[in-house]
Amino acid sequence: MSQGHRVSEPGGLLPFLFEHWPEQKRTRIKQCLKYGSVRVNGVAVTRHDHPLRPGDSVSIQVEGDSRRAAPPLPAGIRILHEDAALIVVEKGPGWLSVARDSGKGKTVYEELTRHVRHLDARNRIWIVHRLDRETSGLMVFAKTEEAKKALQGGWQDFVKIYQVVVEGTVKQDAGTLRGHLDESNPMRVRLVSSGAQGREAVTHYRVVRRGMDRTWAEVELETGRRHQIRVQLADLGHPVVGDGRYGARTDPARRLGLHASALTFVHPLSGEEMSFSLQMPPELAKLTG
Secondary structure, three states: OOOOEEOOOOEEHHHHHHHHOOOOOHHHHHHHHHOOOEEEOOEEOOOOOOEEOOOOEEEEOOOOOOOOOOOOOOOOEEEEEEOOOEEEEEEOOOOEOOOOOOOOOOEHHHHHHHHHOOOOOOOOOEEOOOOOOOOEEEEEEEOOHHHHHHHHHOHHHOEEEEEEEEEOOOOOOEEEEEEEEEOOOOOOOEEEOOOOOOEEEEEEEEEEEEOOOEEEEEEEEOOOOOOHHHHHHHHOOOOEOOOHHHOOOOOOOOOOOEEEEEEEEEOOOOOOEEEEEOOOOHHHHHHHO
């Protein structure tokens, strides 16, 4: 589907696509157009009525197309998947997802923007969600505004799993934490009563391994609130190691003991289920023996 065709007479873009890619379903072609996979003279076009002139080159560019190699990304950012609609990366600790108001700090957003602009300076990416600076793991970025809206609209349907090391010995093998979070202060989220102004947060956990005064647990988010895991586990009496903001007394790994290990979601372009997983970082796994 990456082969280009030359326009011989004036006309509209969508009829041209239907005529020259007859092997593709019309709904599939419309999706490619919507999510920026169609290029006219090398520039992504999303309008179905874009006028074509004789001599124009039209192509449909999807995952697997050959392209000029991008410059390598810095240590701490690794691309796991990239296509016309999105990029999935592994973020290391120490990287901001996006710049703060101060503008200080290295960001994944900035590096991925450089990455997509190696082909066309007009390319850009969109933030779908965030991870805290000292949290590592999986992140998804959109490559079109339409993909961003689709991914954020389905965020509650994402399967979001984290590995976490907390202080103390969690007694129950599994459980569910429910509460309401006040996110008005983004630097310090707090639990509030259900009658107060707050958003419901639901966190499911199961113990993976217990060590000396620490517990490794796997957590699945039913909701996705700011600092949700950190606040609710601290309220349980087991703050995340390295999380002094919410009461942790130790920082054995010199980072937050939190790792976004698995994501499953529906691709906004193809409609296919996408699933990604990562192992627990060794520096965190060893904390429980």
